[in-house]
Amino acid sequence: MKLTGAEIFIECLKREGVKTVFALPGGVVLKIFDTLYQQKDVEVILTRHEQGAGHMAEGYAKATGKAGVCLVTSGPGMTNVITALADAYMDSVPMVCFSGQVPTSLIGNDAFQEADNIGLSRPCTKYNFLVKDVNDLAATIKEAFYIATTGRPGPVLVDIPKDVSMAKAEFTYPNSVSIRGYNPTYEGNKWQIKQAAEAIMKAKKPILYVGGGVIFSSASQELLELAEMTQIPVDMTLMGLGAFPGEHPLSLGMLGMHGTYQANMAMHYSDLVIAIGARFDDRVTGKVSEFCPYAKVIHVDIDPTSIRKNINVDIPIVGDCKTVLREFNQILRATVNGEQKELRKPWWDQIQEWQQAHPLTYHQEKDGPIKPQQVVKRLYELTRDRDPIVSTDVGQHQMWAAQYFKLAKPNRWLTSGGLGTMGFGFPAAMGAQAAFRDRLVLCIAGDGSIQMNMQEMATAVVSKLPVKIIILNNGFHGMVRQWQDLFYEGRYASSYLDTTPDFVKLADAYGAVGLRVKKVGDLDAVLKEAMATDKPVIVDVPTYPYENCYPMIPAGGCNHEMLLEDPPELKKKQVGAGKVTPEDKDTVLTA
């Protein structure tokens, strides 16, 4: 029996196990929406903006480990989803985006709502397809899911012209895919693995530096075994949080620009860096020429281009983290003995010294303004038993969340790392909630970033995605303000937000629940109330506006040279809690 392109599209989604599509309609995808409307297997979540659809697909993918799917129309639909594609590409998120295209006969004619979707998405997708013939549609979709989810995962775009979705073809779904130019390496080179294992045995000051690759290859168990067996401390990247239990005694927390003191010091002074599924981003390396000056480097990554891109590597291993870690463990199980522990005792003494010298710190006065760190810390302590999924936007609140919300398991942490996309958090949380309706999903946001995709509150209410948003409301683009205070002599160029909406009323306007924490003593009660609500909630927490995020490695600085507190010239007059007023701003500017 012949099916229309739209029917083939849905059949393919069903074969790929897709239950949810985040979508927004338009002229050229109407046939697909009409067909989706007449079936029950695939749920459509109608978003209010295509960027939201894209980030929801990302959140879904990060929480489930499966490809997220979004569907947008041609022209502006496509251009709106680009940010999400670029975000997914930077953070290796498996995702398949379907875009509508004008009919094949009109392509290139500057038709209404036409855009060169393939050209637009080429630099921000792992691969993209334009389907010109309905007979190719099923095989193309199969390839798209295959490419998105294998090797180093990433976003794939499938562009479907209107006539292709309407034309009919015989439906057959291929069982397997073979692409001659695409054969990811999963097995690491045996000899290299042996070299690496020997180096691990010999190292006196080794450190595991683990990233998002561990999460995407589901290698947390293997990582835990390796770390415990060898007693090697673990540094996590922003994307790697949750790959290793945050409260584990071997965890040093996050490293990098706002990483913990011990994580960065251990990295700098180590004699062997074991990088697993991490890519030596500039937010981790700081000044490349002085990065890990005493260390040999082992780098395990499924993407050969990540290796030796930013720093020199002594033992490169191209392969899947899980497979390679298993091999490490197999070799080490036979060789590791008590000696390593003895060998590394001075190293651990040193690390503990660092830990005690400069733990993460902030000062919350009992009746003073609410400190943002306090909010994240209490949120963590109040919800940890419920094993929540946590998303963030980008900025100070993101770094505080990374520092204080210690995740025990992988696939709980949704954040925009590589691209640093403000507005990511809320839709990503909704995507995760759509995958796990019964779980607690939190979104820690800033008052600046939440406004970038606020419109999705309508989606959350209508589609019953009861995400709990906690806004650390400091009236500023806080990270920008921090940099301006530290490096631009306190000139707040466009970082002060002046008129921030009343988020409680805004939540109410959307039919969600809005709560506000008026003073630090109310924090627990309000958070508890929010967690007990079965609707989407905004918790507006006015926080101390001039709190800076430390430790901090200034851009281009060296990893062991961290700023740990405000420099003396920055000690500010304490201003009251609550919304910043222009008067506060003036006091600070003239202080």
Add this chain to the structure above:
Amino acid sequence: MEHIISVTVENKFGVLSRVAGLFSGRGFNIESLSVAPTLDPSMSQMTIVTSGDERIIEQIVKQLNKLIDVIKVVDLNETEFVSRETAIIKVHTKDADRAEALRIVDIFRANVIDSTPSTYTIEVSGDPKKIEAIINLLQPLGIKDLVRTGRVAVAREPARPVAVQTKKVARD
């Protein structure tokens, strides 16, 4: 340092822009690029002349390999290879210059492929130095038009005994 990279790709639309986009997006340099189908019409062969230090060339090769439409990448500088470029040069020639032009054509084993009373159109093939040399000699006569193909290259077959093979192979 200059490298010649030979890339076998899928022969389908959009592949050239993926390769070109990779170079421009990552700030790599393309000195010349030539593309044409291979014996197997489903594949095309690209010859890319680029330059960069060791790490950049390593990244170029890896990034090319990462492209899904790329089937094979060979950095020809890692082996012995032969390369050629063709130029077509239209030269003003009057009176005595016509004889001079033909002498130069002869010396460089070039060909005159079109002729008018006041011009010769000359085809010359060789390595870039040879092309530069003939251009320099023809320039005083007045070059009206010049087109160059960019280089194509292929690895030499290791047909000779190993000891000889490791020697630098003389060109031509």
